[in-house]
Amino acid sequence: MEVSFKDKELERCALDASYGLRKLGASRSKLFWRRLDNIRQSENFESLRSLPGHFHELTGNRASEWACDLDQPYRLVFRAGENADGKIWIEITSAEILEIVDYHK
Numbered sequence: 465m466e467v468s469f470k471d472k473e474l475e476r477c478a479l480d481a482s483y484g485l486r487k488l489g490a491s492r493s494k495l496f497w498r499r500l501d502n503i504r505q506s507e508n509f510e511s512l513r514s515l516p517g518h519f520h521e522l523t524g525n526r527a528s529e530w531a532c533d534l535d536q537p538y539r540l541v542f543r544a545g546e547n548a549d550g551k552i553w554i555e556i557t558s559a560e561i562l563e564i565v566d567y568h569k
Contacts (some may be wrong), residue, residue, distance in 0.1 A: 465503055465505065465557050465559055466545060467500060467504055467558070467559050467560075468559070468561070468562070469561045470561060471558055474561055474563070475561075476558040477493065477496065478496070478497070478500055478523065481493075481497075484497070486495065488564070491535045492534050492551060492564070495533075499517055499534065499540050499558075502517060507557065508554050508556055509539060509544065510553040510554040510558045512532075518533045519532045519533055529542065529543045531567075534535050537539065537568055538564055538565065538566050539564070539565060539566070541563050541564070542559045542561045544558065545558030545559050
């Protein structure tokens, strides 16, 4: 799957290991890179559901976004990288990384 980033800092964390380690810490950066690899290696959004890391759709004011676990309580939040209106998850083959956040607060 093709991956893009909403902001330059997250993109830099993904592309520059030493920067990612400084900004995210050892545990979170390791999981961040692992989850990005999972997303990149997936064929589509539907195939993410079976991967480790609890990939799942969000609801409420975050409908149309997905999340997966990093270090508790933080999640990697992303959405379809293309216009997903009217499409089913098996047809979506790109993702846009939005943020790393604890949205349970």
